[in-house]
Amino acid sequence: MGSLVLTAPPKSVFLYFFHNSQITNKHDSLSVHHPTKALLTTYRFARKQGKNAIYIPRGGASEDAEVGIKQLAIEINDYFSRLCTTCDKHQIAVLVPSGTGTTAYFLQKHLHLLSQDQPFSYQVYTTPAATTGNVLLDDINRLFQPKCREHMPRILETSNLIRFAEPKRELLSVYRLLKDNKGVEIDIIYGAKMWKAMFEHWNELVENYKHIMYVHTGGTSGNATQLLRYADLGIGTNG
Secondary structure, three states: OOEEEEEOOOOEEEEEOOOOOEEEEEOOEEEEEOOOHHHHHHHHHHHHHHHHEEEEOHHHOOHHHHHHHHHHHHHHHHHHHHHOOOOOOEEEEEEOOEOOOHHHHHHHHHHHHHHHHOOEEEEEEEOEOOOOHHHHHHHHHHHHOOOOHHHOOEEOOOOOOOOOOOOOHHHHHHHHHHHHHHOOOOOOOOHHHHHHHHHHOHHHHHHHOOEEEEOOOOOHHHHHHHHHHHHHHOOOOOO
16 A cells, blocks of 8 residues: 545546655655655645645554544444443454554554443454564554554464565365355455464463354455465465
């Protein structure tokens, strides 16, 4: 995912892809690091728009994402508040895959805050799609500087290293298992890796948590091209 500049009016979206480059927005002023032609074009365009421009970093790794994820936490908490009216004190595991870790971090933060007056507590687990668990946690600490360890998600790693978007037979098997048997389509890059990790840690999860919720993060529109990659490589063509 590249970085995004949204403008209004007019209703336009400008999407630029670049590597090792970013614009930061601090104290209402934009600054550029490691400029490239595409980045400079984005930067100059954003400056001209003034307050009509919103800069969204690659992967949505921004504190601006917190308001939406807080609403997600409220909806999850409302669901379990209705479900667990007579429940004893127990923990609930919420699973969500990660790119930058933004969703997992803010979800854990706000579910933890919401659970203070509830007879249950939450723990968010995440599987990094683009990095390793240690790198993801370091990135979260660097980006958001959590105030307490209870705001940090826990990591569910797969048993084997799977690089970002790397075609793997076991990921395709997980994708097909859910789609063919349950009618649920997940994305192959993020979702299938998370489910693989969940299956591998299943005994541990069911032993420690009364309820386990998986948060579907979309992305299924990319499955068509990803499946073509599998077919070109001859992975899973025989079932």
